Amino acid sequence: MTEAWRPDDEDERRGAFGPVRVRVPAKVNLHLGVGPLRRDGYHELNTVYHAISIYDELTARRGDTLALTMEGEGAGELALDDSNLIIRAAHALAGYAGVLPHARLHLRKQIPLAGGLAGGSADAAAALVACDALWGTGLSRDELAGIAADLGSDVPFLIYGGTALGTGRGEAVSPVLVRPTSWHWVVAIADVGLSTPAAYRELDRLRDAGTAGAPLGSTDALLGALRQRDPRVLARTLGNDLQDAALAMRPALADTLKAGEAAGALAGLVSGSGPTCVFLAADAASAERIAAELTSAGVCREARVAHGPVAGARVG
16 A cells, blocks of 8 residues: 655645635724824824625635636726735735745635725735745734735734724724624625725815814724624714715715615714725614615615624635
């Protein structure tokens, strides 16, 4: 009988042989306070991130070059060259770890493009986790988050997931430590995305004109509501400074928000820079009912139910 093949020590150090699959969630901002424009061109942020159960999946296999293919949301629209955050993340990790950036990457995408759900940032986080496993670089989550911070403001959070406070331009992440609670959401996806930089520019314009709403204050009320574990209490504390800008750029979103609340949502708000709207439901059954009513009302392309918080980018 031929002895079964086993990798030697050098093979083990080189990382995984079979495909590495990583699931990464979307994020919503339960609180998004936007401060003044900084010298580096970013706005100062004070936000509470929350990872929800809408996922992209990235598969990494060994290869002689670095290549990316995809299917699902955005196929045919999303560039797969060096401008893609997945490719940039792989190069950043390879440079940090001193390895060749060789991998065949395939993205199965469910998070909509330019939807305010950090889909591109999620995919960058997935690439860091997948390539770390594939190449056997053995970096800690904190090291990966350090690399992630140079790729985008939301990327570090999606390495960790859960619920977390984001400061700076959003890249400085601290976990919110509360007793486990599952919150139920309805995610109303629009037909066409919105540009994040354009939303921030529009907010600056509205503030200069004196027509923006009052800026959000501290996150204390929201963090207290999370500890109370009551969705009705949490509903009263949700907020997003970018919502005025998103509504100015896409007035039809007001109809989506009204329809969700009429369907029984405890609260609704624009997610991040929009145009996705998210609604907090009292429970899972309520979320299903609200999603069905939003779909029948024709105020969004698709309404999905989700729960959170969930873990960040993970192999498996």
